[in-house]
Amino acid sequence: MAARVLVACKRVIxxxxxxxxKPDKSGVVTDGVKHSMNPFDxxxxxxxxxxKEKKLCDEIIAVSCGPEKCQETLRTALAMGADRAIHVNIKQDEYEKLQPLAVAKLLAKVAEKEKVNMLFVGKQAIDDDSNQTGQMTAALLNWAQGMFASEVKLSGDDVEVVREVDGGLETVSLKMPVVLSADLRLNEPRYATLPNIMKAKKKPMAKLAPDDLGVDIKPHFEVLSVEEPASREAGSKVESVDELVTKLKEKGVL
Structure with a gap:
């Protein structure tokens, strides 16, 4: 059974x-800042x-949840080789408060609507580093999951995933339908060529709203304040081991 793949693509700084x-500490500055597709996506x-190049996949559908500018990210996915795209349009003010559970619900509904049997996400987004969406989506769909994949092998409806875990590598055998999240060492993404960028402009892109999917995207928690990380103190050099030991004692380390 060939895979029909839905790939989630997030637009990030x-x-x-x-x-x-931001001066009011409500978030980070996004206006006038360069954005691109999340590297893990x-x-x-x-x-x-x-x-698909190995003829193990019939169709690749790229999906992104967010404001109009997310279409640029989807066009990048189409230029890389995705067949078509779906933009779940979310207003900017709502998008700024969008949380992983809401995204997972949207992805699950799109996966069901499109009758795919494989959902690919990046292991995390580099803006919030939540690392939650893939796992939540698998739970909502009741699909098998292979998170932090550094190698994926597909044979029929059998999927073998080599996972990166704290202790090294773990190999799991799964049955489709599956949710997979891509880790850094899975591959090296290609650059979109100019001819493919031009072709991507003609590829279909459907537009949906959360209401079309029956999903409530209201946030479940509120961000009270965003703070800059504390400045790192400057280091110092010592002339000998004895001086190092003395300084460590003064700091209470020894």
């Missing part, structure tokens, strides 16, 4: 941008494309 906290898109 680009990894090379220095993050700044890029890896997920790439893995889906590789499955």
């Amino acid at each position: 680009d990894y090379a941008v220095k993050i700044r906290v 890029e890896i997920a898109v790439e893995e889906a494309i590789r499955l």
Whole structure:
């Protein structure tokens, strides 16, 4: 059985941008800041494309939940090789309060609507580092899950996933339908070529709203304040081991 793959793509502040906290500490500055696809989601898109190139996948559908600018992220996925896209349109003010459980509910509904049997996500988004959406979506769908995948092998409806865990590597055997999350070492994403970027403009992109999927996206908790991390104190050099031991004693380390 060939896979029909749904890949979640989140638009985040680009990894090379220095993050700044808003003066009122309600969040981080996003206006006028470069955004791109979450790097782990890029890896997920790439893995889906590789499955299709091996003729193990029939169709790749990219999905993103957020404001209009998320369509740029979806066009990137289409230029990489996804077949079509779905944009779940969420107003900017609602998107700023969107939480992993709401995203998981949206993804689960889209997966059911599209009758896919494989959902790929990045293991986490680099903006909030929650690492929750994939696991929550698998639970809502009651599908098998293979999180933190560094290798994926597909044979019929059997999926073998090598997972990165604290103690090393773990191999799990799963049956489709499955939810998989891509880890850093799964692959190296390709660059979208100019011809493919042009072709992506003609690929279909459906638009939905949370209400169309019957999902309530109201937040369950409130962020009270966002703070800059504490500045790191400057280090100091010592001339000898004895001096190092003395300083460590003064600091209460020894």
